[in-house]
Amino acid sequence: xxxxxxxxxxxxxxxxxxxxxxxxxxxALLYTAGAVNRLGRxxxxxxxxxxxxxxxxxxxxxxxxxxxxxxxxHKFNFLDTPGYGNFISDAKASLxxxxxxxxxxxxxxxxxxxxxxxxxxxxxxxxxxxILINKMDRxxxxxxxxxxxxxxxxxxxxxxxxxxxxxxxxxxxLVDLVEMKAYYYKDGDTGKATPGDIPEELVDKAKKMREELxxxxxxxxxxxxxxxxxxxxxxxxDFAAGLKKGILKRHIFPVxxxxxxxxIGTANLLDAILNYIPGPADTAxxxxxxxxxxxxxxxxxxxxxxxxxxxxKTIADPYSGRIxxxxxxxxxxxxxxxxxxxxxxxxxRFGSLLLLQGKEQQNISEVHAGDMAAVAKLKExxxxxxxxxxxxxxxxxxxxxxxxxxxxxxxxxSRGDEEKMTSxxxxxxxxxxxxxxxxDPQTQEFLLSGTGQLxxxxxxxxxxxxxxxxxxxxxxxxxxxxxxxxxxxxxxxxKKQTGGRGQFGDCQIKMDPLxxxxxxxxxxxxxxxxxxxxxxxxxxxxxxxxxxxxxLAGYPLGDxxxxxxxxxxxxxxxxxxxxxxxxxxAFKQAAEQAGPILLExxxxxxxTAPEDNTGDIMGDLNSRRGRVQGIDPQGNVQQISxxxxxxxxxxxxxxxNSMTGGRGSYxxxxxxxxxxxxxxxxxxxxxxxxxxxxxx
Numbered sequence: 153x154x155x156x157x158x159x160x161x162x163x164x165x166x167x168x169x170x171x172x173x174x175x176x177x178x179x180a181l182l183y184t185a186g187a188v189n190r191l192g193r194x195x196x197x198x199x200x201x202x203x204x205x206x207x208x209x210x211x212x213x214x215x216x217x218x219x220x221x222x223x224x225x226h227k228f229n230f231l232d233t234p235g236y237g238n239f240i241s242d243a244k245a246s247l248x249x250x251x252x253x254x255x256x257x258x259x260x261x262x263x264x265x266x267x268x269x270x271x272x273x274x275x276x277x278x279x280x281x282x283i284l285i286n287k288m289d290r291x292x293x294x295x296x297x298x299x300x301x302x303x304x305x306x307x308x309x310x311x312x313x314x315x316x317x318x319x320x321x322x323x324x325x326l327v328d329l330v331e332m333k334a335y336y337y338k339d340g341d342t343g344k345a346t347p348g349d350i351p352e353e354l355v356d357k358a359k360k361m362r363e364e365l366x367x368x369x370x371x372x373x374x375x376x377x378x379x380x381x382x383x384x385x386x387x388x389x390d391f392a393a394g395l396k397k398g399i400l401k402r403h404i405f406p407v408x409x410x411x412x413x414x415x416i417g418t419a420n421l422l423d424a425i426l427n428y429i430p431g432p433a434d435t436a437x438x439x440x441x442x443x444x445x446x447x448x449x450x451x452x453x454x455x456x457x458x459x460x461x462x463x464x465k466t467i468a469d470p471y472s473g474r475i476x477x478x479x480x481x482x483x484x485x486x487x488x489x490x491x492x493x494x495x496x497x498x499x500x501r502f503g504s505l506l507l508l509q510g511k512e513q514q515n516i517s518e519v520h521a522g523d524m525a526a527v528a529k530l531k532e533x534x535x536x537x538x539x540x541x542x543x544x545x546x547x548x549x550x551x552x553x554x555x556x557x558x559x560x561x562x563x564x565x566s567r568g569d570e571e572k573m574t575s576x577x578x579x580x581x582x583x584x585x586x587x588x589x590x591x592d593p594q595t596q597e598f599l600l601s602g603t604g605q606l607x608x609x610x611x612x613x614x615x616x617x618x619x620x621x622x623x624x625x626x627x628x629x630x631x632x633x634x635x636x637x638x639x640x641x642x643x644x645x646x647k648k649q650t651g652g653r654g655q656f657g658d659c660q661i662k663m664d665p666l667x668x669x670x671x672x673x674x675x676x677x678x679x680x681x682x683x684x685x686x687x688x689x690x691x692x693x694x695x696x697x698x699x700x701x702x703x704l705a706g707y708p709l710g711d712x713x714x715x716x717x718x719x720x721x722x723x724x725x726x727x728x729x730x731x732x733x734x735x736x737x738a739f740k741q742a743a744e745q746a747g748p749i750l751l752e753x754x755x756x757x758x759x760t761a762p763e764d765n766t767g768d769i770m771g772d773l774n775s776r777r778g779r780v781q782g783i784d785p786q787g788n789v790q791q792i793s794x795x796x797x798x799x800x801x802x803x804x805x806x807x808x809n810s811m812t813g814g815r816g817s818y819x820x821x822x823x824x825x826x827x828x829x830x831x832x833x834x835x836x837x838x839x840x841x842x843x844x845x846x847x848x
Contacts, residue, residue, distance in 0.1 A: 153507055153514050156227040158455050158522040159433040162425055163229045163479070165246045167274065168256035169264035170235035170817070173286040175202045175213055177256060177412035178232040184343030184418040185221035185228070187509070191341050191415060200510040201232035205617045206610055214239050214610055215584070216246040216465060218477060218508045218524060223422045229524050230254075235266050237819030238607040241586045244273045245535070245551045249464045249479040249524070252280045252399075252429045259285045259293035259319075259409070262301030262787040265758045265819045271306060280399045280430055282406050284421065288316055288323040289411040292788070295319060299407065301787055309405050311365055313395070313428075314420060315358050316409040317351060323411055326420050327354055329362045330391055335420055343415040369394040372403055392427055400430040432522030438481050440538070440546035443494060449546050451482055455521040458544035459483035459491060464551075466535045468579040469528070470618050476533050477508065477526040481548075482540075485525065486518040493530075494545050495537040500530045535585055553586045554821065556601030558798070560608050561626035563598065569621055574598070576619035580611055587611055599629070604820060605802065630752065630799045632836065633825055634702040634709040637747035639664045644738025646730050657730030659683060659691050659719035663742040666711045668751075668825055672699065673713040683719040683731070690728035691716060694735030703743040704750055704833075705840035712746075714739070750833040751825040753798040758791060759808065761816035766790050768811050776800035777829075795823055 166174040179192035179199045192199035197208035201217035213234040220229045231250060233243035247253060253274040257267055274281055285298045295316045303310050315327040317334060325336040327350050335345040350358055369391060370380040376394050380386055386394065398404035408424060410417035435453050442449040451460060460482040467475040478485070485491070487505045492498075506526040507514045519525040533539065536550025564573045577589045577600065587608075588601040602608040605628060612623045641662045648655040666673065674692045683691075695714055702709040719734075757778070761769055766783065769792055773780060778796035785791075801820060808816045828836065 153516045154222075154227075155516065155518055155520060156523060157520055158453065159431070160226045161229065161433075161522040162226065162252070162429055162431045163231075163250040163522070163524065164252050164254050164425065164429070165231045165233060165243070165250040165274075165279075166254045166256055167233050167243050167247065167270035168235050169258070169261075169266040170212060172235060172256045172258045172261075172264070172267070173412045174235060174256045175199050175232050177254075177284070177286060177410065177418075178219055178230050180341075180343060180412045180415045180418045181228075181230065181422060182219060182221050182509075183341075184415060185223050185422060187219075187221035191343075193413075201230075203511040204614070206613050210610075212236055216242045217510055218465075218526075219510050220507065220524075224426055226426055227523070228422070228425060233270070235270070236606075236817075237266060237269075237821070238602070238604040238610075240266055240269055240819075241553050241603065242584070243270050245464055245553070245585070247273050247277050247279060248551050249462060250279065251431055251435065252282060255281050255283045256286050257283060257298060257302060258290075259288045259295065259298050260290050260787070261789065262298045263305045264786065265760055265791065265817070268305060269819070278402070280402055280405075282399070282408070282424070282429060283310060285316075285407060285409045286412055288319060288409045289321060289414050289416070291320055293320055293323070295409055297787060302407065306405065309368075309403060310407060311368055311404060312361055312408070313365065313406040313424065314408040314417075315354060315361060317354065323409075323414075323416060326409060326417055327358045328420065329358060329365055330395065331388070332358065332362060337414075337416040337419075341415040343418045345419040365395075366391065368404060369398055372398050372401070396428045396430065399428055400434055438548070440548050443545050443547050451546055453521055454482055455484065457482040457521070458541045459485055460538070460540040460544070460546060461485055462548045463533055463535055463537045463539065466582050467526075468583040468618065472528045474530065474533075474579070474582060475506070475526050475528045476530050477524065478539065479524045480519055480521050482521050484518050484520045485539075487516070491539050492542040493533050493537055493539050494542075494547055495550075496532045498532040500533055500539060502527050503529060534582055554603060556586065556588050556603060558604060558608065558802070559599045559601040559629050559631060561592075561597040561629065562600045562612065562623050563626075565622040565624050572619070572621045573615075573623060576615045576621045579619070580615060584611070597626075600625075605805065628802050630802075632705065632707040632753075632828070633711075633751040634704050634707050634743075634748055635668075635711040635751055636663060636665050636709070636743060637749055640742050640746045642738045642742035642745065644734040644736070644741065646734040646737060648730075649725075654722075654725040655727060655730040655733075656722040656725035657687070657691075657719075657727070657732075657734035658721070659731065659734045659738055660717055661695075661735075661738045661742060662715040662717060663739075663746050664713045664715070665746070666713055668711055670712075671710050672696070675713060675715040677715050677717040678719070683716070683721055684726075687721065687726065687728060687731040688716065690732040691719075691735035691738075694732035695739045697732075698736035698739045699743075702748070703740060704748050705837045706844065707750070707840075709743060709748070714742075750828040750836060752828045754795050754823045754826050755798050755801055755820045756823040757794050757796050757801065757818060757820045759794070759816060759818040760786065760789050760791050761808070761812045762788070763790050765812045765816060766792065769808075769816070772807065772811065776804075797826075798822075 231246040465477040781793040
């Protein structure tokens with residue numbers, strides 16, 4: 153496989169709401185460029201980037217997938233990312249390593265919930281964006297309505313660089329507003345465009361839109377503006393260079409129209425990527441951290457510099473083992489070489505470098521700055537690590553994934569498969585950083601936590617298909633918390649004499665409530681040596697352990713401060729263990745007297761559904777103790793924002809499907825904790841006590 157230099161590479165992340173057509177577009181672009189010999193289809197399970205068995209079965213993208221093609225001697229790397237809320241964090245991880253985001257928007261629905269979310273991700277990484285209005289062949293598709301929706305959400309810097317010829321079933325090509333040429337696509341999904349005359353009915357509209365585009369480009373550069381005023385026009389070279397500069401500086405977000413399923417507009421899009429979209433050569437340097445000082449450090453994107461790369465994805469392959477996917481930022485990475493994992497401070501021996509075309513792999517001898525590749529079977533490396541040279545240390549900040557919001561107890565269907573289960577779960581959590589596996593110290597249950605019920609169910613299904621372990625999920629557990637409402641003082645005194653050396657520890661604490669989200673603070677206010685310094689960490693440890701079981705229903709207690717202000721010790725009988733027990737005793741006494749209450753997680757919920765269903769959805773949300781925050785019309789649908797307790801949302805997916813006939817969708821993320829109403833708290837506490845009695 154050919155090795156590409158930094159100036160001949162483009163890295164693009166495909167983002168947008170679920171079902172906007174990103175995966176079909178990836179297959180269409182590869183087919184048009186000649187990288188594959190057939191146009192993959194979602195319904196046939198033949199797309200390049202949705203190759204996992206669960207993705208094929210569910211017909212949605214569950215994880216980001218890398219693919220590439222060559223276009224006019226340039227290499228284009230595409231990351232096809234998920235668009236559904238449960239899996240959207242993987243899109244964020246992918247945007248960390250691309251140079252431009254391709255924002256795919258449905259020409260019927262316009263901007264949707266996850267479109268905005270992924271746009272925010274791109275904004276956070278300061279990425280240029282190119283907007284693709286897809287599904288222009290669909291019934292009720294409208295370029296004007298979609299453009300209005302996009303500008304309403306993302307501002308007036310959104311401007312078309314092409315104009316669609318026809319719409320719905322008559323969509324047949326594009327007018328290129330830079331070249332002022334028309335391109336027609338014939339039936340047959342070939343992706344090949346034939347130049348032609350601009351349709352008479354579009355000439356005036358095209359001229360007007362081109363003038364708007366030229367004005368926006370000229371405004372970015374005084375020299376271009378002067379030329380434009382003098383000549384009333386810009387030369388093609390000046391126009392193209394100005395447009396690329398505007399996109400790079402994020403002053404212009406270009407828009408073009410496509411139909412991925414019919415492969416219309418893909419050749420124009422590939423040309424636009426080549427001519428206007430910035431690549432790694434347009435980035436002079438990237439920001440990192442000096443691991444020695446912890447201070448910021450700039451790394452030049454120099455192909456001749458020291459080897460530096462960032463691992464942005466891990467794939468758990470049952471045959472190849474752990475596959476680490478990385479982007480090279482400086483220098484080059486070569487097969488059969490040894491590099492240094494700067495994040496883990498460990499040497500890593502590289503085997504063969506791989507180029508990923510979905511699930512297919514191609515060997516390559518080396519990759520240069522700006523390119524992406526993968527390597528299998530690294531021992532220490534995981535997602536978010538920086539790999540390079542020990543003599544030139546730098547660490548790139550890893551992406552922060554959202555904390556899981558829902559947990560299920562999980563166990564193997566067959567007894568004796570516990571070891572296989574934990575091994576498979578560990579591998580899957582390496583692949584998906586938004587999954588967590590923990591063990592409940594009270595029940596000894598394994599808890600699998602994710603961003604939603606679907607997320608966890610998919611993980612279990614993957615484990616069965618990939619690793620042959622059949623797991624059982626128990627009903628989800630709501631992660632309640634406990635906290636206190638008033639300040640109290642308490643004393644913990646532990647004294648035990650059994651002959652010989654005894655045990656003695658005595659501490660006095662003050663417990664104060666803190667604002668929501670503060671977790672726990674420990675303050676040492678001992679003076680005069682009433683408790684020696686070496687015993688104070690043991691007191692804090694005793695409190696830390698005791699607070700994990702709370703005092704009401706066995707849930708962790710947080711949002712409070714403990715101030716240790718007095719105590720006693722014995723020169724012979726005192727020990728760390730004695731003070732640890734004394735600390736836990738003081739905590740329990742104080743917490744029981746401090747007005748403990750139960751807290752529940754409240755979720756931000758955004759529901760997208762047809763207008764006809766709005767009344768039913770609002771009534772249902774009220775019955776779930778939800779608080780509607782607002783309703784926003786989005787084309788033919790309504791977007792309802794609300795805050796709802798998690799306990800009321802565990803079965804929402806099936807209920808929403810019933811209410812909307814499968815036309816509704818929702819996204820949910822954690823917002824904050826709030827007090828459980830007293831009548832419900834009583835039931836939860838009683839249930840927890842009964843369960844504890846049954847287990848004892």
